[in-house]
Amino acid sequence: MTSRKIEILVGLFVAGAIAAFFMLAMKVSNMSSYSGGESYSLTANFDNIGGLKVRSPVSAGGVTIGRVSDIQYNSETYEAVIRMDIDAQYNRFPVDTAASILTSGLLGEQYVGLEPGAEEDYLKDGDVIDLTQSALVLEQIIGQFLYSQGDKKE
Amino acid sequence: MIDRLANLGATTLAAFERLGRASVFLLVVLASCTSLLRRPSLLVKQLYSVGVQTLIIVIVAGLFVGMVMALQSYYGLVDFGAEDSVGVMVVLSLLRELGPVVTALLFAGRAGSALTAEIGLMKATEQLSGMEMMAVNPMQRVMAPRFLAGVISMPLLATIFSAVGVLGAYLVAVQMLGLDYGPFWSQPQAKVDLYDDLYNGIIKSLVFGVVAAWIAVFEGYDCVPTSEGLGQATTRTVVYSSLAVLFLDFILTALMFSK
Amino acid sequence: MNQILVKIRDLHFSRGERKIFDGLSLDIPRSGITAIMGPSGTGKTTLLKLIAGQLRPEQGSIEVDGENVHRLKTRELFELRKRMGMLFQTGALLTDLSVFENVAYPLREHTRLDEAMLRHLVLLKLNAVGLRGAAQLMPSQLSGGMARRVALARAIALDPMMIMYDEPFTGQDPISMGVLVSLIKELNDALDICSIVVSHDVPETLSIANQVHIISAGRLVESGTPEQLGNSQSEWTHQFIHGDADGPVPFHYPAKPLLEDLFQAGRA
Numbered sequence: 001m002t003s004r005k006i007e008i009l010v011g012l013f014v015a016g017a018i019a020a021f022f023m024l025a026m027k028v029s030n031m032s033s034y035s036g037g038e039s040y041s042l043t044a045n046f047d048n049i050g051g052l053k054v055r056s057p058v059s060a061g062g063v064t065i066g067r068v069s070d071i072q073y074n075s076e077t078y079e080a081v082i083r084m085d086i087d088a089q090y091n092r093f094p095v096d097t098a099a100s101i102l103t104s105g106l107l108g109e110q111y112v113g114l115e116p117g118a119e120e121d122y123l124k125d126g127d128v129i130d131l132t133q134s135a136l137v138l139e140q141i142i143g144q145f146l147y148s149q150g151d152k153k154e
Numbered sequence: 155m156i157d158r159l160a161n162l163g164a165t166t167l168a169a170f171e172r173l174g175r176a177s178v179f180l181l182v183v184l185a186s187c188t189s190l191l192r193r194p195s196l197l198v199k200q201l202y203s204v205g206v207q208t209l210i211i212v213i214v215a216g217l218f219v220g221m222v223m224a225l226q227s228y229y230g231l232v233d234f235g236a237e238d239s240v241g242v243m244v245v246l247s248l249l250r251e252l253g254p255v256v257t258a259l260l261f262a263g264r265a266g267s268a269l270t271a272e273i274g275l276m277k278a279t280e281q282l283s284g285m286e287m288m289a290v291n292p293m294q295r296v297m298a299p300r301f302l303a304g305v306i307s308m309p310l311l312a313t314i315f316s317a318v319g320v321l322g323a324y325l326v327a328v329q330m331l332g333l334d335y336g337p338f339w340s341q342p343q344a345k346v347d348l349y350d351d352l353y354n355g356i357i358k359s360l361v362f363g364v365v366a367a368w369i370a371v372f373e374g375y376d377c378v379p380t381s382e383g384l385g386q387a388t389t390r391t392v393v394y395s396s397l398a399v400l401f402l403d404f405i406l407t408a409l410m411f412s413k
Numbered sequence: 414m415n416q417i418l419v420k421i422r423d424l425h426f427s428r429g430e431r432k433i434f435d436g437l438s439l440d441i442p443r444s445g446i447t448a449i450m451g452p453s454g455t456g457k458t459t460l461l462k463l464i465a466g467q468l469r470p471e472q473g474s475i476e477v478d479g480e481n482v483h484r485l486k487t488r489e490l491f492e493l494r495k496r497m498g499m500l501f502q503t504g505a506l507l508t509d510l511s512v513f514e515n516v517a518y519p520l521r522e523h524t525r526l527d528e529a530m531l532r533h534l535v536l537l538k539l540n541a542v543g544l545r546g547a548a549q550l551m552p553s554q555l556s557g558g559m560a561r562r563v564a565l566a567r568a569i570a571l572d573p574m575m576i577m578y579d580e581p582f583t584g585q586d587p588i589s590m591g592v593l594v595s596l597i598k599e600l601n602d603a604l605d606i607c608s609i610v611v612s613h614d615v616p617e618t619l620s621i622a623n624q625v626h627i628i629s630a631g632r633l634v635e636s637g638t639p640e641q642l643g644n645s646q647s648e649w650t651h652q653f654i655h656g657d658a659d660g661p662v663p664f665h666y667p668a669k670p671l672l673e674d675l676f677q678a679g680r681a
Binding site: 275279280281283284285286287288289290291365 | 462465467485487491492494495497499501502503505506507508517519522564567571578
């Protein structure tokens with residue numbers, strides 16, 4: 001085996017590994033959401049965010065338009081504060097847009113859904129979404145259901 | 155009774171002594187790695203025998219692991235009507251665990267044992283002494299290139315393993331079981347994180363590479379230069395590196411994915 | 414110029430519990446063939462490794478060309494080793510390189526010769542040991558004697574001031590033995606260097622050595638020219654030189670009397 005041949009094979013090996021890395025990064029991971037480039041951020045307050053996590057998707061009409069970038073708890077208002085990075089091309093959300101925390105499928109992950117309002121002005125970078133609906137927590141739903149059943153009987 | 159106690163003590167001391175020698179050895183090898191900057195051809199040659207020659211077994215194993223994973227997760231998930239998640243399940247398992255770990259185990263069996271045997275044989279046939287007598291430092295010429303080649307090869311091999319595994323899973327899930335290819339690719343894109351999953355997997359395999367290459371090169375260097383000692387050293391390389399990889403995998407997983 | 418190249422003083426060395434050298438002192442002159450002889454297991458090879466600085470003595474000193482081998486820093490030791498050649502029992506050729514590359518190896522490592530010059534030198538060295546025609550063979554294709562000759566060519570590649578031969582005649586057929594004997598003699602005379610031959614092959618070694626040291630049990634037993642040793646008064650030396658089966662070194666490994674041993678075995 002000449003050293004020339006060895007060099008070529010090693011070169012192929014390294015190139016193959018790099019190709020494999022990019023295939024994994026592009027095809028099966030969320031690299032595209034990092035390389036999105038331009039974005040602006042919005043904030044929303046919720047009573048309860050359920051199982052929402054940093055980098056959970058933000059969608060409008062079922063289309064992913066951004067990601068949750070930060071989750072804090074405000075101990076003055078007793079609310080969860082969510083910051084979202086929204087892709088810059090989707091910059092025409094009215095100021096009365098509503099944000100709710102939804103679940104994809106029965107057991108799926110939770111995401112933030114945006115429901116556009118009707119105002120003329122649009123949300124800008126750093127704005128706060130006022131209309132929010134918290135996540136549905138299974139125990140609370142069951143609790144309410146049992147409570148209402150009890151009321152009916154009386 | 156006292157004899158047993160003395161035996162235990164002696165064994166413990168010997169183990170620590172060996173660990174100490176191995177650590178000193180690692181430091182010397184690391185220090186010798188700088189000399190490779192002037193002789194990169196030595197490294198290329200070892201990348202060939204350590205990396206390229208392990209590639210075939212890694213590709214074949216990756217393909218089958220991916221295919222089996224797809225089949226098994228399909229059987230498990232179809233009961234819940236969640237067979238669309240086959241893709242994300244296979245990809246996450248491959249990137250986080252199976253890619254780095256199975257590659258490291260294959261590496262220990264294929265390349266690690268070969269490294270130990272080669273260095274042990276060089277020791278037994280006095281090639282290492284011969285180099286020293288030619289005023290050539292075998293640490294720089296023999297150990298360092300082999301060690302570094304192992305460290306570099308491991309993440310490359312693990313990445314290829316994972317990629318081939320995903321392709322194998324695609325073949326089974328989409329071509330054979332007839333799942334829709336849309337969710338197969340889109341679910342991982344939504345749930346697999348570049349940093350948390352892909353990069354952490356690569357860091358894992360880098361750590362495994364250091365440990366497996368270290369054990370392989372040290373066992374060869376430290377072996378008893380007889381045919382029996384050589385056989386024992388080769389066995390020890392495979393056993394120790396496999397155990398070390400599995401143990402470290404637990405530690406690293408606990409550290410990386412604890413959130 | 415000092416006539417003594419290697420000066421060993423009060424050397425102590427042991428392997429585990431076993432004492433190998435117990436106060437050995439020797440002088441080896443700058444030119445001529447010096448033979449160090451002794452029965453198997455007396456540490457002749459160990460002595461060479463001590464001289465080359467591959468092992469450290471527990472006590473005592475070894476000076477080579479005026480430098481204390483075991484006080485040198487690694488870099489200085491390597492500089493010294495460039496002026497030493499060693500021929501190992503097995504040849505110690507690098508198995509993944511061809512004969513040509515093996516001989517070229519020390520030159521490539523330590524000099525910056527251009528390829529044409531290098532080829533010239535390597536072929537000359539190979540020619541000196543009669544193996545120029547084997548330049549493109551791999552070490553696995555060589556016989557034991559040829560491998561040793563290639564190793565010899567490699568050892569003289571850097572024109573050393575001394576060459577150490579570790580058991581050069583062991584396991585050779587009469588022809589390759591004869592070749593090696595005359596090669597060692599010729600090279601020594603042609604290059605005017607110091608040759609140290611460690612061996613227990615008595616007639617071959619005595620035929621070329623200028624000076625012979627016999628060591629046993631970690632000490633120097635007798636020194637002299639081959640003639641002097643041939644007429645030695647010492648019974649031990651006589652037995653070693655002539656290879657008698659019984660003598661001061663008994664035929665039987667120490668044991669209790671035969672009858673007693675047999676009787677015990679019958680009873681058991």
